[in-house]
Amino acid sequence: MAEDLQEFLTGLDAEIRAMGDWGAVADYIPELGRVAPDQFGIAVALPDGRVLTAGKAAQPFSIQSVSKVFALACVLGRIGEQLWLRVGREPSGDRFDSILLLEQEKGRPRNPFINAGALVVTDELLTGRTPRQALSEVLSFVRAAAEDDDIHIDKAVARSEAENGHRNTALAHYLRSFGNLNNPPEHTTGTYFHQCAIEMSCIQLARAGRSIAGLPNAPQMLSPRKARRINALMLTCGQYDGSGNFAFRVGLPAKSGVGGGLLIIAPGRASIAIWSPGLDGWGNSKMGTLAAEKLAEFTGWSVFG
Numbered sequence: 024m025a026e027d028l029q030e031f032l033t034g035l036d037a038e039i040r041a042m043g044d045w046g047a048v049a050d051y052i053p054e055l056g057r058v059a060p061d062q063f064g065i066a067v068a069l070p071d072g073r074v075l076t077a078g079k080a081a082q083p084f085s086i087q088s089v090s091k092v093f094a095l096a097c098v099l100g101r102i103g104e105q106l107w108l109r110v111g112r113e114p115s116g117d118r119f120d121s122i123l124l125l126e127q128e129k130g131r132p133r134n135p136f137i138n139a140g141a142l143v144v145t146d147e148l149l150t151g152r153t154p155r156q157a158l159s160e161v162l163s164f165v166r167a168a169a170e171d172d173d174i175h176i177d178k179a180v181a182r183s184e185a186e187n188g189h190r191n192t193a194l195a196h197y198l199r200s201f202g203n204l205n206n207p208p209e210h211t212t213g214t215y216f217h218q219c220a221i222e223m224s225c226i227q228l229a230r231a232g233r234s235i236a237g238l239p240n241a242p243q244m245l246s247p248r249k250a251r252r253i254n255a256l257m258l259t260c261g262q263y264d265g266s267g268n269f270a271f272r273v274g275l276p277a278k279s280g281v282g283g284g285l286l287i288i289a290p291g292r293a294s295i296a297i298w299s300p301g302l303d304g305w306g307n308s309k310m311g312t313l314a315a316e317k318l319a320e321f322t323g324w325s326v327f328g
């Protein structure tokens with residue numbers, strides 16, 4: 024099985040590179056706009072401890088919104104159910120950075136993966152902690168989950184977003200006006216921009232997802248119940264307004280980031296990371312989604328059978 028899968032991954036890398044239909048990199052964060060779109064990497068962590076790879080699987084990239092999964096795991100570990108008083112768990116059907124629903128729903132974001140919801144999660148992470156301590160909690164979680172300390176924050180990306188992140192700044196102030204932000208908005212956005220600027224390779228990210236996939240060799244970071252719930256949120260909200268399309272095409276819980284990363288969970292079977300920086304219209308990796316679709320088809324790992 025692993026041999027067949029390795030052969031498939033090697034072929035998939037060649038196939039994706041031959042297609043050349045990469046999508047466009049996110050340039051609203053200027054530092055991300057400098058990344059070449061024509062790149063692809065994939066890593067699949069298996070229950071026996073092996074990590075199969077193809078393409079640029081060892082190349083670090085900006086995980087961006089994939090970090091929201093790890094921040095959520097930290098906060099659920101700390102305050103559990105109380106989080107849902109501040110943020111919902113329904114898909115939004117709007118862009119990841121939309122402010123629209125926030126007014127209608129009186130400052131309670133639809134889910135923890137759209138930017139407004141992720142800002143609330145990061146704000147919660149800041150309770151009783153300085154921005155530096157909160158950040159170090161997320162980074163430590165990711166390092167422990169991946170069992171790899173060589174994971175760092177790219178400060179140039181964080182700065183680049185801080186200088187241009189007017190929408191997130193607006194969202195944070197808007198949340199604050201509804202009383203759903205406890206910290207000064209610049210503390211919350213500053214922590215959030217740094218959390219998003221964590222750099223990881225596909226190999227590191229696939230390893231970090233093993234606890235969410237419930238793989239037997241994974242470090243114990245989450246109870247099975249929390250892992251199940253994070254998977255449910257990833258399936259319904261992980262690709263923003265493209266979540267239905269992703270469930271239809273791939274059938275697996277996943278979280279995307281505008282750096283072109285994707286963490287995909289095949290519960291009990293594998294933790295998968297794909298990177299291809301060119302994005303589709305929803306802000307999700309274009310070739311990454313196609314590769315995920317082909318992988319799910321080949322393995323039969325869709326949660327829908």
Ligand code: GLN
Pocket residue numbers: 086087088089119120138184191216219279280281282306
């Ligand atoms: N840091 C980015 C932002 O807040 C993350 C968005 C994303 O990856 N979808 O805009």
